[in-house]
Amino acid sequence: MTPGPDTDDLAGIYPELGRSETLQSILQTAVHQAGHGLDVLPERAPGWWRSGARVDSDRRTTSVLLGIAERAFIVNFWERGVMMAKGTTTSLDAVVSAIGAWQSGATLARLKPACPFVDYSPLAEAHERGDAVEAQWASYRHTTARHVDHELIEAAYTQPQLRALFPFHSHRTLNFSRCTGFPHTHDIPVITPANGSYRVTWWHTRSPHGPADIGEADTPDDAVALVVAHLPHNCGPAAAGTAEDLDKTDNR
Known part of the structure; x- marks a missing residue:
């Protein structure tokens, strides 16, 4: 600021x-x-x-x-x-x-x-109704924004475990959160399209040296499979609230 x-x-x-x-x-x-x-x-x-x-x-x-x-x-x-x-x-x-x-x-x-x-916005109304996850996925699936890789979005959407999470973009990187509010959770791998392939990493907060590599994939489906393979234990549907709210719930 x-x-x-x-x-x-x-x-x-x-x-x-x-x-x-x-x-x-x-x-x-x-x-x-x-x-x-x-x-x-x-x-x-x-x-x-x-x-x-x-x-x-x-x-x-x-x-x-x-x-x-x-x-x-x-x-x-x-x-x-x-x-x-x-x-x-x-x-x-x-x-x-x-x-x-x-x-x-x-x-x-x-x-x-x-x-x-x-x-x-309509997304705010969706948050109020309690269906923000579905509304966010629909927004990304139908957007014409250039920074959104539509093949990657569709590949992620086909996976029920990812479809239950809240998707969001940071620059061109596709992220998934276990909560619908900000700050989001950062314990799920992210996917970054790069020169025709897909880089799958942890968030930089998981490593003091920057994003920690998980692997690189040639196709959206393979990149999504890498994310699914590294999901946290008991990674359930995204909950309303923030990462801090989830921390309080997880520590009970």
């Missing part, structure tokens, strides 16, 4: 801040005046101490950043590691209403009418 905006610039765009207030402080006051018993926290990145804030609960987070070129409250709505919705508005009151609705458990369908500046 880049450094936050200059103090003088913010004061000119956001009169509410004056010379010494922070987004956290003005949001906290506004949230309490609206009758919401919520605590507003500062943005985690030190450079954004004045222009960023968030509201956290066990499952949900609303984060707010100030635009630096023109007046804009940039709002992201998270649930269990997934950015479910986002929006930009010039109204502090609209931000407060959105925070109150989201943190109180509003569905996407209820959030939109109450806060028209908010938008969300």
